[in-house]
Amino acid sequence: MSRGNIVFIDDEAELCEAAEEWLGVNGFSVTTFTNPRTALQRVDPHDVDCVVTDVRMPELSGVEVLQHFQQAAPDLPVVLLTGHGDVPLAVEAMRGGAYDFIEKPYEADHLVAVLNRATERRRLGQEILRLRQAVGGAELESRLVGITPVMDTLRRSILHLADVDVDVLITGETGTGKEVIARALHDFGSRSKGQFVAINCAAVPESVFESEMFGHARGAFTGAIGERVGKLEFARGGTVFLDEIESMPLALQAKVLRAIQERVVESLGTNKPRHIDVRFVAATKVDLKVESDAGRFRADLYFRLATVELAVPPLRERREDIPLLFNLFAAAAARRFGLPERQAWPVPATVDSSDFPGNVRELKAVAERAVLGLGRGAVKDAAAASLPDRVARFEAAAIEQALREADGSTAVAADRLGLPRRTLNEKIARYGLRVPA
Structure with a gap:
């Protein structure tokens, strides 16, 4: 399988031949052109993962090539090959939409690295588009977003279990999307026409827990002026989701266990058991086996719930999904706030170093702040900025000063800063710095 379909445009035939040979050895499919007009006539941008073009050519400039492909396929990455001058x-072209630029003479390995990133971005954009086109959000992939193998396995497990009438325990850290999975098990199965009743066990006071869960008869206690159907019975034909089940008081776990085992409930103030037709899905952020061994959770309830267990990975274990999720959250936030949408939102540099203890929920908040201009680059008191923000500002200022002192020569500036020239070019593009002419 090709690592990507590359179009390479340069009026120097020797460079085209060398690029085709080296990129081919590294697994890319390459089509070269020495005439840019011919390239624009023959290349279907929807069949290409990246375009590499020289800036100075006799027929058309690289900037004109960039503008052509931007109109034909805005998400197609275009890399410019430049001389020092x-x-x-x-840099201005990158502000206008170019993916990156490489200064000649370049190292072949650096070209491969840039194209790897560019083709990944192209495929990410296509995946985002595919998800956005999912009709009404009905596809499972539009709910459980991710291109990593672990997410693909999780989606397959959900689809397999959706129609199997078995209780499920979902385990995972806070913010990983356990309720999303519970709803998917309900919506994609035969019980989708019934009720989905979510109960946060940590939020229901112990004094009213039995009444909430099992219901009560009129006069069962002071203030019970009428009969009330409990949540378990209300979910008839559907699914009961017991979130944060580790927070359920031990004294009540035995009663819930009986309801799960026997599929019957007894309302407070009555002696008549009533059958319930429900599926139970529970979720926990802790290891219930450890909790049961420590006596903080009933072992019999744990074993009853853990017939089938779905483990949701934390975001730090599927970092390849972060750009995709960030873009989806940013696009949704832009629509909600009435702000202009973009083809792709730049992921803040601080995201790369974060372990995201809040997982997907935390990433969503980061994306919303970025859309509102409250992330890196926002106008705020420097003393209140995060350490990565302050480091980034210092680095950008140091590079800007070095470029001024070097009269715009990136080679001289890189030498003074002790950086490889390509690293400096990447930082110039990242910070959107102007290079003095």
């Missing part, structure tokens, strides 16, 4: 032009 064209670096300011290339």
